[in-house]
Amino acid sequence: xxxxxxxxxxxxxxxxxxxxxxxxxxxxxxxxxxxxxxxxxxxxxxxxxxxxxxxxxxxxxxxxxxxxxxxxxxxxxxxxxxxxxxxxxxxxxxxxxxxxxxxxxxx
Amino acid sequence: xxxxxxxxxxxxxxxxxxxxxxxxxxxxxxxxxxxxxxxxxxxxxxxxxxxxxxxxxxxxxxxxxxxxxxxxxxxxxxxxxxxxxxxxxxxxxxxxxxxxxxxxxxxxxxxxxxxxxxxx
Numbered sequence: 001x002x003x004x005x006x007x008x009x010x011x012x013x014x015x016x017x018x019x020x021x022x023x024x025x026x027x028x029x030x031x032x033x034x035x036x037x038x039x040x041x042x043x044x045x046x047x048x049x050x051x052x053x054x055x056x057x058x059x060x061x062x063x064x065x066x067x068x069x070x071x072x073x074x075x076x077x078x079x080x081x082x083x084x085x086x087x088x089x090x091x092x093x094x095x096x097x098x099x100x101x102x103x104x105x106x107x
Numbered sequence: 108x109x110x111x112x113x114x115x116x117x118x119x120x121x122x123x124x125x126x127x128x129x130x131x132x133x134x135x136x137x138x139x140x141x142x143x144x145x146x147x148x149x150x151x152x153x154x155x156x157x158x159x160x161x162x163x164x165x166x167x168x169x170x171x172x173x174x175x176x177x178x179x180x181x182x183x184x185x186x187x188x189x190x191x192x193x194x195x196x197x198x199x200x201x202x203x204x205x206x207x208x209x210x211x212x213x214x215x216x217x218x219x220x221x222x223x224x225x226x227x
Binding site for chain 1: 142144151152153154156157166167168169170202210211212213214215217218219220
């Protein structure tokens with residue numbers, strides 16, 4: 001089972017700043033099968049990025065993903081007020097799929 | 108319009124059984140995977156498993172294998188998540204998700220979630 005470790009646990013930033021979130025896998029995984037989700041309080045999660053760097057439908061271009069092997073990054077340029085949320089990375093493709101524990105981006 | 112409509116909130120006692128459902132509409136049910144995700148109160152997302160309704164190919168997380176059963180009924184376009192004996196630790200929101208056959212993307216639609224509360 002691939003264990004995903006996200007860091008930091010909490011990121012305190014201001015609107016307009018850049019956020020860099022890390023996701024480290026316990027073993028090398030194909031970048032084809034790494035995704036990022038956003039979840040706001042009380043809401044259903046939303047897919048942001050899949051295949052490590054492909055934006056999902058309707059996701060603004062201030063969200064970008066990168067990485068390969070065991071290290072993956074979600075970047076959010078110019079944080080908007082609606083971007084303050086919890087972000088999860090996910091390994092998929094080969095079962096079991098797994099989620100990281102989440103990074104909270106707070107003001 | 109693609110919709111995944113989940114059954115309503117449940118309150119059960121420990122030891123009771125439960126089946127919750129995810130009714131799909133707006134697409135060909137057998138052409139997409141249906142997955143289940145657990146979120147315990149105040150906690151993160153946990154992948155439970157996934158089923159391909161066309162052939163009932165099912166994959167489980169080791170954490171949930173033997174604890175729940177994932178199934179699907181092609182005739183009514185509905186997937187199910189079943190417990191034989193609930194525990195208090197099963198208290199959570201359960202989401203169903205949809206994914207295309209090639210998992211690209213891994214989720215393209217979510218159900219609204221079903222809150223399951225297990226308490227004596």
